[in-house]
Amino acid sequence: MTVATQRVAEHLRRAILGGHIAPGERVRQEDIAQQLGASRLPVREALQMLAAEGMIEHEPNKGARVPWLSMHEVDVMYKMREQLEPLALAESMPFLTPGDLLRLEEIQDEIEAGVEVEQFLALDREFHLRTYSACGIDHLTSTVTRLWNSTQYYRRAFMHLSGPSRRWVVNAEHRLLMDALGRGDEVDAGRFLAGHIRRTRIELNRHPEVFGED
Amino acid sequence: MTVATQRVAEHLRRAILGGHIAPGERVRQEDIAQQLGASRLPVREALQMLAAEGMIEHEPNKGARVPWLSMHEVDVMYKMREQLEPLALAESMPFLTPGDLLRLEEIQDEIEAGVEVEQFLALDREFHLRTYSACGIDHLTSTVTRLWNSTQYYRRAFMHLSGPSRRWVVNAEHRLLMDALGRGDEVDAGRFLAGHIRRTRIELNRHPEVFGED
DNA sequence: CTGCCATGCATTGGATCCAATTTCCACCCC
């Protein structure tokens, strides 16, 4: 099953991550199948995968849709990130290559050059996930990635309404993190990372309108 | 798709959790389909789900098998538990009913009455997962459950070779946890829980033979 | 005019069928 199923799953992940399929929107099997020139079967298998990943909700005979998350749910998911990502970083750090660190520099330089929201989201995501990339524990990296995937929609909404003002904080925190990475100081890096995530969470909590809650 | 698929997935989870399908063992689609009186299609969809949950490994054209985990992988997964379960407990605790606490008493009494390994594994699992049951954050409970599911095989192997001697420690820690739960002291409960998980992890690390590593 | 019910259409769930790949074995050659 795998080859077509993986293609479809990757396509759907990108579509949801890119905001082309919004929460609440229904995902029709036939539509996706035609878009990718496949039959419905790999689509159905991909939907099962994404359902297990939490990116899709599946009700019997009613089809698949992207789930809405409440502010509280996202809040807890950020708390999960605050717990897990320092661990992933600690596991990954010893195996990061100079090339990895150089790539981080490039990404951060690009972010600071001033990019649009969409590109910022992509670069920020790549920045963080790359710091975990050498971790080698599948269960850990996939769990972290899932948390990023499922909350991306709300991060985008938040970025759009908060404007570029808070980029300064992000940049400062990223630079602090990179400095700790360069020194190989795992404790320091973990602390800055946790703070970075926690601050973001607290800011998100001040914007209930992102979740349609006021 | 869901009804048959869910049935198959649940069957496979139980089979793997119960040790009836061991790591490295291949899972043939046709076999499962016949066992459950279904066609291969729901089986394939269920396998995709379990693959996304990490309970199954799927290689294109080579079929599905239960993955082996290294000692290091399990070690990190226990670290994940140590980070996540206190969070799950904190989210769940305010909503635990007196009935829930009573059920915990029952379980713990049964454990202390002296049960066989298989029953201990089931009761211990129910004990902990029940303390998180009121949490209400799907992504959190499912992540924690996944960690339990994927490491069950090694917990069983460990219990079988370590004998019932260390039950005393488990019982003491469970009682401490229950006391904190009864008092509604989330900080205390989280601390005891983290210690409980960490101690188990450290003990596991002293038994590389569980993982076929010496 | 409004609300309910029924019928028809759209969509999903499940089974069967066919093609492609792998795996296992036997046989042959070195």
Add this chain to the structure above:
DNA sequence: GGGGTGGAAATTGGATCCAATGCATGGCAG
């Protein structure tokens, strides 16, 4: 006797087909 090659059986991957369920539209009655 051991290792490699060929082929057949087993197994998986993908498509098509049919049944069942849900949804929407329209008609009918109050």
